[in-house]
Amino acid sequence: MRLVLLGAPGSGKGTQAARLKDHLQVPHISTGDLLRAEVAAGTPLGLEAKAIMARGDLVSDEILLGMLEDRFSRDDTQSGFILDGYPRNLAQAAALDALLVKLGTPFDAAVQLEVDNEQIIARLAGRAQAEGRADDSPESVRHRLNVYDQQTAPVIAFYREHDQLTVVDGVGSLDDVFDRIVKAIGREQA
Numbered sequence: 309m310r311l312v313l314l315g316a317p318g319s320g321k322g323t324q325a326a327r328l329k330d331h332l333q334v335p336h337i338s339t340g341d342l343l344r345a346e347v348a349a350g351t352p353l354g355l356e357a358k359a360i361m362a363r364g365d366l367v368s369d370e371i372l373l374g375m376l377e378d379r380f381s382r383d384d385t386q387s388g389f390i391l392d393g394y395p396r397n398l399a400q401a402a403a404l405d406a407l408l409v410k411l412g413t414p415f416d417a418a419v420q421l422e423v424d425n426e427q428i429i430a431r432l433a434g435r436a437q438a439e440g441r442a443d444d445s446p447e448s449v450r451h452r453l454n455v456y457d458q459q460t461a462p463v464i465a466f467y468r469e470h471d472q473l474t475v476v477d478g479v480g481s482l483d484d485v486f487d488r489i490v491k492a493i494g495r496e497q498a
């Protein structure tokens with residue numbers, strides 16, 4: 309299964325991808341996690357990304373594509389993958405398409421987790437308290453939601469127009485949302 313998980317910040321992508329990887333037995337590729345690892349390691353890339361992420365902006369397409377090409381060069385993605393957090397704008401959607409064509413592995417499904425903004429703000433306020441992530445501050449969350457509307461919503465529209473999108477209700481318990489996703493992609497059985 310080659311799955312692209314889409315949705316606003318705080319819609320549950322990372323949370324569900326962590327469960328789906330065990331169920332589907334494929335690697336979870338989170339561009340947010342890859343970037344946070346660079347920041348934590350203090351690499352030049354991480355130093356460049358740190359402030360951009362803290363304000364809730366998107367890191368440059370070039371950096372993301374380089375990271376993704378590097379990650380997809382590993383053998384484990386041949387069995388499939390769950391891509392979480394990418395693409396976030398139309399240029400990234402085109403770059404992903406080109407990369408997967410080159411690898412001969414088009415994705416099987418693009419799933420959008422749909423959650424209203426009120427719920428998102430509450431969730432990220434909870435995570436700000438629990439984990440203290442800089443980009444979960446109220447100002448950053450507001451900005452991330454604007455960035456999502458302006459840059460990522462067109463990706464959703466593009467996949468919808470091309471009949472490549474499955475929308476899943478992301479509100480409810482973690483189990484309920486998980487059950488809806490595996491049903492939507494026809495993988496209730498592992």
Ligand code: B4P
Pocket residue numbers: 316317318319320321322323324339340341343360361362364365366367368372392393394395396400431432434435443452478479480481482485
């Ligand atoms: P991400 O790491 O992708 O962060 P995110 O959008 O907040 O989603 P995440 O997956 O972490 O949270 P989740 O919804 O699971 O991106 C962070 C930053 O990295 C971006 O702002 C950007 O700067 C940069 N970046 C990443 N990818 C990029 C790209 N492609 N291009 C450029 N820049 C990029 O969970 C949120 C909270 O909700 C958690 O506390 C969770 O416990 C809770 N939750 C989840 N499901 C729930 C449910 N059903 N009910 C209640 N709470 C729930």
